[in-house]
Every structure is written in C-alpha cells, then in structure tokens.
Amino acid sequence: xxGIDWVDSGIYIFNYIILAFAVSVMLSYIILALIxxxxxxxxxxxxxxxxxxxxxxLKGAPWISIxxxxxxxxVVIIESINSLLSINYNNFEVIVVNDGSSDNTMExxxxxxxxxxxxxxxxxxxPSKKIKAVYKSSNPAFSKLLVIDxxxxxxxxxxxxxxxxxxxxxxxxxxVDCIMDKDVxxxxxxxxxxxxxxxxxxxxxxVRIANSCVIKAGKLIKVNAPDNLVARAQVLEYLRAFLLGxxxxxxxxxxxxxxxxxxxxxxxxxxxxxxxxxxxxxEDMELVVRMRxxxxxxxxxxxxKYIPDPLCWTEAPESYEVLRxxxxxxxxxxxxxxxxxKKIMLNPKYKVIGMVSYPYWLLYxxxxxxxxxxxxxxxxxxxxxxxxxxxxxxxxxxxxxxxSVMFSMMAIYTxxxxxxxxxxxxxxxxxxxxxxxxxxxxxxxxxxxxxxGNWEKMKGQKGWGEMSRKGFKTSS
Amino acid sequence: xxxxxxxxxxxxYRRIKKSRTKIYYQEIIxxxxxxxxxxxxxxxxxxxxxxxxxxxxxxIASKLGLKSLMVLHRNYSGQLRLKLxxxxxxxxxxxxxxxxxxxxxxxxxxxGIRDLSTMNHQPAYKAISDQxxxxxxxxxxxxxxxxxxxxxxEELQKLRNSDLYLDDWAQSNILYNLKQTPMKPPTxxxxxxxSPNETIRLLAARLIEYYQMFQHTGAIENAIVTTxxxxxxxxxxxxxxxxxxxxx
Numbered sequence: 001x002x003g004i005d006w007v008d009s010g011i012y013i014f015n016y017i018i019l020a021f022a023v024s025v026m027l028s029y030i031i032l033a034l035i036x037x038x039x040x041x042x043x044x045x046x047x048x049x050x051x052x053x054x055x056x057x058l059k060g061a062p063w064i065s066i067x068x069x070x071x072x073x074x075v076v077i078i079e080s081i082n083s084l085l086s087i088n089y090n091n092f093e094v095i096v097v098n099d100g101s102s103d104n105t106m107e108x109x110x111x112x113x114x115x116x117x118x119x120x121x122x123x124x125x126x127p128s129k130k131i132k133a134v135y136k137s138s139n140p141a142f143s144k145l146l147v148i149d150x151x152x153x154x155x156x157x158x159x160x161x162x163x164x165x166x167x168x169x170x171x172x173x174x175x176v177d178c179i180m181d182k183d184v185x186x187x188x189x190x191x192x193x194x195x196x197x198x199x200x201x202x203x204x205x206x207v208r209i210a211n212s213c214v215i216k217a218g219k220l221i222k223v224n225a226p227d228n229l230v231a232r233a234q235v236l237e238y239l240r241a242f243l244l245g246x247x248x249x250x251x252x253x254x255x256x257x258x259x260x261x262x263x264x265x266x267x268x269x270x271x272x273x274x275x276x277x278x279x280x281x282x283e284d285m286e287l288v289v290r291m292r293x294x295x296x297x298x299x300x301x302x303x304x305k306y307i308p309d310p311l312c313w314t315e316a317p318e319s320y321e322v323l324r325x326x327x328x329x330x331x332x333x334x335x336x337x338x339x340x341x342k343k344i345m346l347n348p349k350y351k352v353i354g355m356v357s358y359p360y361w362l363l364y365x366x367x368x369x370x371x372x373x374x375x376x377x378x379x380x381x382x383x384x385x386x387x388x389x390x391x392x393x394x395x396x397x398x399x400x401x402x403x404s405v406m407f408s409m410m411a412i413y414t415x416x417x418x419x420x421x422x423x424x425x426x427x428x429x430x431x432x433x434x435x436x437x438x439x440x441x442x443x444x445x446x447x448x449x450x451x452x453g454n455w456e457k458m459k460g461q462k463g464w465g466e467m468s469r470k471g472f473k474t475s476s
Numbered sequence: 477x478x479x480x481x482x483x484x485x486x487x488x489y490r491r492i493k494k495s496r497t498k499i500y501y502q503e504i505i506x507x508x509x510x511x512x513x514x515x516x517x518x519x520x521x522x523x524x525x526x527x528x529x530x531x532x533x534x535x536i537a538s539k540l541g542l543k544s545l546m547v548l549h550r551n552y553s554g555q556l557r558l559k560l561x562x563x564x565x566x567x568x569x570x571x572x573x574x575x576x577x578x579x580x581x582x583x584x585x586x587x588g589i590r591d592l593s594t595m596n597h598q599p600a601y602k603a604i605s606d607q608x609x610x611x612x613x614x615x616x617x618x619x620x621x622x623x624x625x626x627x628x629x630e631e632l633q634k635l636r637n638s639d640l641y642l643d644d645w646a647q648s649n650i651l652y653n654l655k656q657t658p659m660k661p662p663t664x665x666x667x668x669x670x671s672p673n674e675t676i677r678l679l680a681a682r683l684i685e686y687y688q689m690f691q692h693t694g695a696i697e698n699a700i701v702t703t704x705x706x707x708x709x710x711x712x713x714x715x716x717x718x719x720x721x722x723x724x
Binding site: 195420 | 477480481483484485487488491581583586587590614641643644645647648649651652653654655682685711714715718
C-alpha cells in the first residue's frame, strides 16, 4: 500500500465495494437461475403432453394480427411473408407495414401477391405517420395478407400503424426477417385461452440465434452452432438471458422486457397504454413497462406470460461494428425507459416491478458496465502507481471468470436438459469452448459498447444506426 | 464449474444411448404392429406375446409401443382398430397406462388418462371417473375430456352439474376429440345450456355450432339473456353470431 492512511482506506473501501458488487451480481444470477430451473421444469411437466393442434378445432380461438414492419427488406421480404402465411393457425392475418422503404420492397409485394388498394377503415387509436394506402391481395390464396404502405417513421411507428389497422383482439409484433416456428401462434395463444381471473396482457417468447442454421423456404431445417465467434458468443448470451433470466422474471411476475423481435399483446391494452413510444430506441421494453403501469394504475388484475420454447430465430450481428451499434442502442433504450418510468423505482404500489425488477435493471443492467469500467480504470491506475494488491486482484479475476464460465455451462446444460436444439457433439463442443473464451473477448466488448451507448446518449444521439445483415444460410 | 461441465456431457451421452435403445425397440415394435395389422396369421395374442418376449417390458419399449399404437388407432377404423385395442390389453400396455393413474406425479396421471381414453379402453371408465376428484384442475379437466371420448357426448348430461372450470383450452380439446373420434351429437343440448356450470353452457353452445343443430339457436339466445356473467354472454353471443352466419 501507499503508507498514506486516507489513500489506503480509500483503496480498501473501493476493493470491497467492487467485491460486494461482484458477489451480489453472482448471487442474483444464481437465484434467478434456480427460479428459472423450477419454472422450466414446471412448464415442461405441464406442456409435454399438450396437443397444440387441438386449438385448430376451436372456431373461437383468439384472432391474431401478426404485425411485421419492413424497411428496405426487398431481399428477404417475399420469403419471410410466405413463411408467415404458412403458420399453423386458423384465426390470423399478417399485416406487413412498409415503412417508407427506399428500395423495391413495395413493388415486390404488389407483384408477388397481386395487391390492390382496399378501403379497409382506418383508426387512429395510436398516433403514427401518414398511411398512404392499405392493400389486400386479389388472390384468395393470400386472403390473410394485408399490406400497409406508409411514410417512414421507424420501427415503433410502423408497428403502431399496424396496430391501428388491425381489428383483432391480439397482435403479435415481430421482426419481418425472423424465422418463426410453424406452431408459434398455437403456443402463444394457449395462455390466453387458459386465462381465468387475470387478464393476460402480453406473452413473450424466446429468441434464438439462427446464424449458420440451415433455412429452407422460410423454415428452420437444421440448427447449428454458429461458426462465427461473435455470433456464437451471442448464442450463449441469449441462452443465459432467455432460459436463466427472463423465465425467472416471468415466474416472479417481474418481467420488464418482451423482445421486440417477438411478442404477443392484448391490442386493447396496448392502445389504452398509448402504443409504442416512437421517441425511444428501446420501445419493446418501454411498452411492457407502460402496459404494466397502466394495469396497476387502473387497479386491474393482469398477468404477463412467458414461453420458453424456441419459437423465433433471428440473425445476430457477426461483426464488431454492427454489434457495437446494437448494444449501444440497447443501452440508450434502457436508459430512456428507466428514466421515463423512474416513478416506479422502489415504489411498493408497483409491487415486484417497482421493488425488484426496476432496481435490478438499474443496478445490474444499466450501471454494471459503468462499475466494471470504473473497476478497470482503478486497476490500471493502481498498477501504474505500483500499489495494486495483486493477490486480491487475481483472486477476484479468477472468481469472476470461473463464475462466468460456470453460468454459461449452466445455460448450456439447461438447453441440453430441455429443448436440445444443438444435436451434435460438435455443436456442444463449440458452445462449451465459447463458454471459456467469451468472458475474455465478448464481455469486455459489450461493456465497451454500453459505455459508448452512454456517451451517445449524452451527445443526444437518437437513431438506430445502420444494421446490415448477412442473410441466412439457405438450402435449396 | 467442473460439475456442470461433466453433467452436460453425461446428459448428452445418456441421450445418445437412449436414442440408440429407442431405435432398437422401435424396429421391433414396427415389425410387431405391421404383422398385427397386415399379416392374416398374426392375431393380437400372438403379436402381444412376441412384443413381451422381445421387449421384456422395458420402459422405453412400453412408451414407444404405446405411442405407435395410439397413432395407428387414430388412423385406422373397424376390425383393424379392434385388433389394436385387443393388442393394447394383451400386451400389458393397458396395465402400464393404468399404473400411471396411481402415480403421485400428476402429469403421469394425465398421460395415463389420455392413453386409456385414446385407446378406447372402456374398463377404465370407473378409474378415470375417480380422477374427477383429483386435487389438480388439469387432471380433472383431462378426466372430463376422457369420459366424453369414452362414452360420447351423452356423457355430458351426466357431467352437467360438475363444478369443473373448463377453460377455452379444455373446450378446444373436447372439440378436437369430437373431430378425431366421430360421435353422435348430444340429444338434449338445451339441457346443457341450463347447466349451473357456465363453462358447460358455453361448451353446449359450441357443440350446437359444431353439429350444426340450428334448431337450438333459441336456447342459446335464452342462455344469453339469463346469464349474469358478461364474459360468458359475450362468448355465447360470438358463437350465436357465427351460427347465424352459417345457417342456410
């Protein structure tokens, strides 16, 4: 140490703050993982003998609009829509919202589906940019398809337009380039059919990574662990988040986020809550928090459900630049949502979301990268001053690394014990290998991206950033 | 960390071993069931004896055998279906299903109820009726559905005073079974519409729609007027509107 009392005391306190933070993060992860394990077991027990096709016999099955915003998706739009139209369900329509694309998306749609302008009545329940026209197909084979052509207003605005045009009680909001399981609506609809005393306002599902998977005609044919290391690290990250995290939050009734790529909502509540916020880039989380607040403020009994089955597959960024933009955007979205809804922080009126979920998000999702970076800076400073307690530092590093690998292994084991999508030993080995590597290259990068997000937010940046995609590996 | 690591690989190893066992037994089962259905010289007792000898009542073989049997039972009718039902009893698989009813694991009980009703095993009627008193709602619902599958829609008259909450999911399962196992329509659906159980009233309306018994639309209209439950009223109204649209 330095021999200066106050500096030594400061270092001592700092060390223990970092240690306490690291231990509390690990403990919270373990607690969430245990709750998730129980919830997953219970879900499997309840659903392993369920015949989802039975729902096809019920004429009164919930009517669902799938709202898919599309901006410059000309390359994938036709295959994606064909895939959506072939979903195994009776009572649904697909609403594709062309959000002012500058490519040939609209032209392709008109030609492929023989679209004609329809006079379907429009509501303006939620504000959105001007709708130029609503199209329906003249071909009865595509009677479930509706296309909205509107002025560009970004994703949230496009979904709001889709919700306005929908006249069905439930809306499923998806990213148009995602690959959906053919039974996706059957599985999403089931909780709504079982609702009894509480109104189910939203159901979230698991999003998985489709990089290196084999896709044919918009259907997932074979699941592979990605070859690209960045994408493969995200597989682990998604497994941890969806299987060991969100499942627990759903069980605790504290789920704040339903992925923007895939979620089902009670349309009436979405409209009453005001629809998607077009001023944030984290509109998915913001909507769920607002819908929950609306229900609590209105003193209405409600529930948010979560389905752990892998129903939606998406392409993850493979380059650091795209990943950085995505994570930076997520950070800005989290900051904005936490700021908008600061009133619920530790407010007993909002029960679990106010007393547990919000503080957790603030501390472990938003502030964690900042604290990690502060710890890193202090370590560099101590090294340069020659006062670093190497024993303490190395022990802490080893503990955090070991925990990180163990937690990833728990996620892999959970996948292995439940859904078993990665069938070969090769894939398993690839995932295990990345569990050892990921804390060393991927996690530090996400911390950097989060810091960049904070910086961009301070500078007032609001955009999404260009998210170029490589496209799925297709099989002919 | 090491523990989870080995657990993951051990789990994968066991899975591969299990799938090999499954392949082995599935081949035997396919051969036995093919002979049972299409070989004139193989009667159910012969097929059952071969099945028992070759599988030694291995748990995986019983599971697979039952699964294959239920698929075939759904796909065939007449004499072939009767042969399958007879094989179900003589192979000991019906007993395997019965044993599930005594399980402390409620999901096993549900499985057992479903096996027995799918295979149209009438002697299970009493044992399944007893499950209407099971503490778990999901088991009671399954028992309710199974009794209808076993005895037809007339069974609903006996169950009309049941206090079981049949949510839309349970009702879709009942309707699905009506499609899978053609049954006669209930003779007095209007009595079901007077059930003290509101969910049974809704089911009755859906049965009227399913069987296109348009002469009973008046009874649904009455039920709409008399019910004090808004949710039920709305759902009945939706069914009624659909019936009116379908009416010639």
